[in-house]
Amino acid sequence: MVQELQNRFGNILEKELISEITAVATFAEVPADQEMIRPGQYIKSMPLLLEGSIKILRPDDQGESLLLYHLEQGETCAMTLNCCLGHTKSEIFAVTETPVKLLKIPVQKMEDWMGQYRSWRNFILNSYHSRMMELLESVDRIAFSNMEERLEHYLSEKSKLLASQTLPITHQQIASDLHTSRVVISRILKKLEHQKQVILHRNAIELM
């Protein structure tokens, strides 16, 4: 674990901080498709993502959700920062996209380090910044792109995260993430198949 930390964060965080992290953080492994955070929940520790990917979803008032963006290795969750620093409840779902390895850092510690370590402060601020940019991109896509573009982006993002050309997913799951109906997804996917961009299987989509 120390080694992984060193590899992932060695160039950003100073040595003493790394050893402090190893002292207080707990390591956790989570399988794919696990709900990690739900709306209304208070957060007691901050995750540092070592490996894998987590998707962040915004729920509507009818129990449906919309995919906002993904967290990848070396990143942390901006919503968690909000919750920890402001002591408020979560506004989002966090669900593992792939199997995930992470470190949990106690809230108290991360507040201490904010004052104590410049590198930590920068890490948190940078992380906040990039999350904000991703969120803006997502808003742009949702507001200004049609379903076809959103779906294409979704597929390529998924392929990147899973490091695979074959995505084990159903049309209904995609429809939920994009907050639309399955009919639309099926129709666009058929169209993409005719254009030789994908090959459709049952429970799977192959990208070309």
Added chain:
DNA sequence: TCATTAACACGGG
């Protein structure tokens, strides 16, 4: 025009 909802048929596991 394009999304949504409901409805139905097909077929693989």
Added chain:
DNA sequence: CCCGTGTTAATGA
């Protein structure tokens, strides 16, 4: 049989 998929028809924004 159940579920995922493909398609259509009606309705709406």
